Amino acid sequence: EVQLVESGGGLVKPGGSLRLSCEVSGFTLRDYNMNWVRQAPGKGLEWVSSISRSSTYIYYADSVKGRFTISRDNAKNSLSLQMNSLSAEDTALYYCTRDGASTHWGQGTLVTVSS
């Protein structure tokens, strides 16, 4: 069974940093592109970032470019999102998803940016 489990969310002050992780099982991570997607309270879904299978190609939404860094460790079946210079606008439930079509999703990890 394919599973994606996000972790690392929490309460952080504006300007702070947080690192999210996504542990996967039930498939071989190195075979798939991966994504981070978020949903702010009461808002729609927003694609955040994507990374290709061998990390050759990386893409970011303009809203996070220069502040967030996506990475992966295929040997450890893990995807990460390093988030710096956080603001209230980054408050959201963050999901990791598998492949370009987002075939599978985790349940998300909540990031709250507040003083």
Add this chain to the structure above:
Amino acid sequence: DIEMTQSPSSLSASVGDTVTITCRASQGIGNDFGWFQHQPGKAPKRLIYGASNLQSGVPSRFSGSTSGTEFTLTISSLQPEDFATYFCLQHHSYPYTFGQGTKLDIK
């Protein structure tokens, strides 16, 4: 950026009804498109891929169709477990974009 305009934003229906939800892309995306169901507290679940292909394990009362840049999800004979939020996704080009979602509730 490709904008995905989803309608309606909310929908009330009864068990046994047939409903349709639409997403319109602001430009051509081929069939790089999917429909998803999201129930509170659960991971979103893909229903339809490639605009009209039923995801394995998804009941056949769900169907997708497309005409140009308009994509339609039809749910026939609604069941109690179908009351949820539905959204679409284009993965044709970055930034990937989502429809705003349709909340389907019981009338």
